[in-house]
Amino acid sequence: MDGTTPNAAELAKRERLSRRQQAFREDFRARIGRLYHGWAHVALIFGIGGAAIWYFARQIQHPAWYEWLVVPVAFAASNVFEWWIHKYIMHRPVKGLMGIYKRHTLAHHQFFTEHEFSFDNSRDFRIVFFPPYALITFIAMSLVPAWILGALGFPDAGWLLLITNTALYLNYELFHYCCHVKDDRIVRHIPFVNSIRRHHIAHHNTAIMMERNFNLTYPIADCLFGTSDLQRGVIGHLFNGYDTTHVHKDLKQVRHTLDDPRAGTPRPRPVAAE
C-alpha cells in the first residue's frame, strides 16, 4: 500500500473484483521476475515468428496450384488443434503436462474472470502471452509434416504449411491480447476480433470454462463440436461480435461463490408482512 486514498474508479474496480481474484493478482504480480519486461516478451514472440515466416517465404519456388491447398487444410487442422489443446490439455490435469494446466486453469483463469477480464499494465503480459518456447515448440512440431511433404515431392507445400502454422500462432497471441485489453474502443469494431473477444470473455466464466468456448482465433471448432455458448451457425459465430441474443439460455451458472463479486453481501431481509 502506498498510503494514498484510492479514487472512485479504483474503488469501483475493487468492488468488481472478487476478494479471491484480487488476492491472486497481488500474489502473482509480486512473483513476476524483476527482469521481466512485457513488451520485450511480446517483441521476442513476434520477432521470432516474423523472422521465421520471412525465412520460410524465401524458400518457396514455384508452388503448383494444388500445393496451395495445404493452406486451408493447415488452417482447419490448427483450428481443431487449438480447440483440442485448450479443452483437453490446458483445462485437464494430464500427467506430464501439469505445468500447462497449472499455468492456464489455476493461474490465467484466476487472474482473469468474467467480472474483471482485462490486464492493467504490460507486466501483466506475463500471464496473457505464452512463454516464447511455446512458439519454438509449435514450429518444431510443424517441421515434421513439412518435412514429410518435402520428402513426398511437395517442398513448397511444406513451406506453405510452416508459414500458415506460424502465422496462426501469432494470430492466436494477437487475438488473445485483444480479448484482455482494457480499452475496447477499437477492437469492438474489428470483425472476428470483436467476436472472439466476447467468446473468450464468456469462457472466463468459471461456471462454463471447462466445457464452452475453447477457440481463441475463430470459433469454428467450438461451433462444429457443440462447445460454444452460442446457438447459431459458423458464419454467425464468426461475425457475431458482442451480440448476446444467441447465447444458450441453459448455460451453467455459479452463484455466491468466492468468484462472485456478490459473495458475502448480506441478503436483503424479507419485509415483514404488515
Added chain:
Amino acid sequence: MALTPLDGGAIKRSRASLIGGIAVAIGVFALWVAIARDLQADGMGMLALGALVAGLIGLWIWRADL
C-alpha cells in the same frame, strides 16, 4: 563481503524457465544460421553474433523466469 546479485536476488529461477531458455536459444540460433546462409552472410563473425544474441535471449528468459 558477499557479491550482490545483479537482479537483487529476488528472481525465481525455475527449471521450466531454464529449459525454456535453452530451447529458445537453440531455436533462435538455428533460425539465425538459416537466415545467414540464405543471405550468404554466414561468416564466423555473423555466426558468433548469432550465438551471442541467442545466448542472451535464453539467459533473459531464465533470469526473468519466463
